[in-house]
Amino acid sequence: MKSPRKKRTVKKKDQSRNVRLKAAKHLIRWVDSGQVVYGPRESFISDSDYTFYKHLMSGVVRHWRRLEYIIGLLTGKPVEKLDKEVLVSLALGLIQLEEDSRTEPYAAINETVELPALLNKPYLKGFINANLRRYTRDRDSIRKDTERQMLGVVTSHTDEMIDRWTRQFGAERTEQICNANNILPQLQMVVNPAFDKQAVISELQKQGFQVDDVHETGFSIENPAGLFDTLLVNRGALLVQDRSFQDVNKLVASLPKTRVLDLCAAPGGKLIHIEWEYAGEIELLVACEISHTRLNLLKQNLKSYQSKALPVQSDALAPPFGIPFDLVILDAPCSGTGTIRKHPEIKWSRSPTDFERNQKVQIQLLEKSADLVKPQGHLLYVTCTLENEENRSVVDQFLKERSDRFQLVRLDSSMVDTEYLTDDGYYQCLTSADRMGCFAALLKKSVD
Ligand SMILES: C[S@@+](CC[C@H](N)C(=O)[O-])C[C@H]1O[C@@H](n2cnc3c(N)ncnc32)[C@H](O)[C@@H]1O
Numbered sequence: 001m002k003s004p005r006k007k008r009t010v011k012k013k014d015q016s017r018n019v020r021l022k023a024a025k026h027l028i029r030w031v032d033s034g035q036v037v038y039g040p041r042e043s044f045i046s047d048s049d050y051t052f053y054k055h056l057m058s059g060v061v062r063h064w065r066r067l068e069y070i071i072g073l074l075t076g077k078p079v080e081k082l083d084k085e086v087l088v089s090l091a092l093g094l095i096q097l098e099e100d101s102r103t104e105p106y107a108a109i110n111e112t113v114e115l116p117a118l119l120n121k122p123y124l125k126g127f128i129n130a131n132l133r134r135y136t137r138d139r140d141s142i143r144k145d146t147e148r149q150m151l152g153v154v155t156s157h158t159d160e161m162i163d164r165w166t167r168q169f170g171a172e173r174t175e176q177i178c179n180a181n182n183i184l185p186q187l188q189m190v191v192n193p194a195f196d197k198q199a200v201i202s203e204l205q206k207q208g209f210q211v212d213d214v215h216e217t218g219f220s221i222e223n224p225a226g227l228f229d230t231l232l233v234n235r236g237a238l239l240v241q242d243r244s245f246q247d248v249n250k251l252v253a254s255l256p257k258t259r260v261l262d263l264c265a266a267p268g269g270k271l272i273h274i275e276w277e278y279a280g281e282i283e284l285l286v287a288c289e290i291s292h293t294r295l296n297l298l299k300q301n302l303k304s305y306q307s308k309a310l311p312v313q314s315d316a317l318a319p320p321f322g323i324p325f326d327l328v329i330l331d332a333p334c335s336g337t338g339t340i341r342k343h344p345e346i347k348w349s350r351s352p353t354d355f356e357r358n359q360k361v362q363i364q365l366l367e368k369s370a371d372l373v374k375p376q377g378h379l380l381y382v383t384c385t386l387e388n389e390e391n392r393s394v395v396d397q398f399l400k401e402r403s404d405r406f407q408l409v410r411l412d413s414s415m416v417d418t419e420y421l422t423d424d425g426y427y428q429c430l431t432s433a434d435r436m437g438c439f440a441a442l443l444k445k446s447v448d
Helices: 004-033 047-062 064-075 084-099 105-112 122-147 159-169 171-181 197-206 243-250 269-277 292-304 352-371 392-402
Strands: 187-191 218-221 238-240 259-262 284-289 310-313 325-331 373-383 406-409 427-429 438-445
Touching: 004 047, 004 084, 047 064, 047 084, 064 084, 064 122, 084 105, 084 122, 105 122, 159 171, 187 243, 197 218, 238 269, 243 269, 243 373, 243 427, 243 438, 259 269, 269 284, 269 292, 269 325, 284 292, 292 310, 325 352, 352 373, 352 392, 392 406, 392 438
Parallel strands: 259 284, 259 325, 284 310, 325 373
Antiparallel strands: 187 218, 187 238, 373 438, 406 438, 427 438
16 A cells, blocks of 8 residues: 555655646747746645746746757757757756756756656657756856857847847946846835834744845845735735835935826835825825726735725826826836846847837827926836836937926936936936846926
8 A cells, every 4th residue: 555655745746747847838838929928826736836837937038048058059959940849848957957956956857858748749758868967967068168158148138139238338237237137036125114124124034034135114035935925014014116116216205295196006016115105295196007907906905005095097198187296107118128137038028119119108108297297296207127218218309399398307316326327317227136127217397
């Protein structure tokens, strides 16, 4: 008779095989369609399975070009000639051998070589096995070879993107951005001012969370597994907010804020943080969002953080508001190239056409937002992209048209760390080890 322990082991093994299979299928879909669609959390038995799945998916997507190069070296074949099942199985195997300290190399190989059979290509098993074993044998020389390749291969970015950033920011900054894009995103949080920050930190540490980079309003957490089930999060003491967005929210500190409108509000991070920081000053806070699904997410967040903001479903290009606002925030839809750390698929899916198309919408949105600002009120334009077309060019074009009513408020070192100040008075943070890429411009409306 089999012991129950043995049965459990088999079940666990099947389960982790299933996670790899799901990742393989979703990666094949990505290779076919260019669309990364992550499976929902509910489709996994446990948090640890889901974490492992996301680690595999985002690891392969993040390092795709380098993995393709290594696969070419191992197989001696142009990757275009390989079956997508081979490419994806080898990429999954390599990411486990390179990055997954939790799985022993032999286990990673043994599990990965089962993938072709599960993908209806059992005859590929030997080929996958031989190449993964070759990798473990020749790892050092393969690494040395890969490190000598061009930046696009070493850091897995397209040459077009590297050329663009080099033209915009120079070679050194571009290399820093590319390296930063491969650092796993930190979980950065701000503390609700209604709670004592030190007490929150002590409680988190007592529960085994590693709190780092403590600063005026928040900190980062290095081992967040389980954090969102804690009482502290459930009671609304903590909000996820990247450091660059924390900087941006400080830009409005000294401005009048009786009536505030966030025109592109979901999921609500900036809005809730602004409400926390400036609670005593705000009398009316409106959260506008076009997407029904994202509006629901926004509503859920507003509820769980007991926000007083009023959610409104509307297209910001046809806003229904009859009153002007002291402060209008336009956190515009953009290409998101500043968020590649969190969304590595952006590396492979953006092109100059996207930047130009976004620019047109951003200018229209900025023009509409302008009508909603009170005389002497302010308009804060924010994006999470690095691309000039969507940042400076949008604001320049807007100001050219509306210089009669709007002027740029040149940011200075009293408002933002000089590291992120541009010569012409914008906030620009290029992706780094502790910040997502982000751009902001503050505009002021003149009197009637
Ligand atoms: C960058 S996200 C906003 C992030 C949000 N401010 C936060 O901090 O959580 C942009 C949002 O704008 C919404 N959006 C895009 N076009 C819009 C439009 N024409 N009117 C209103 N919302 C729009 C998108 O659905 C998306 O939720």
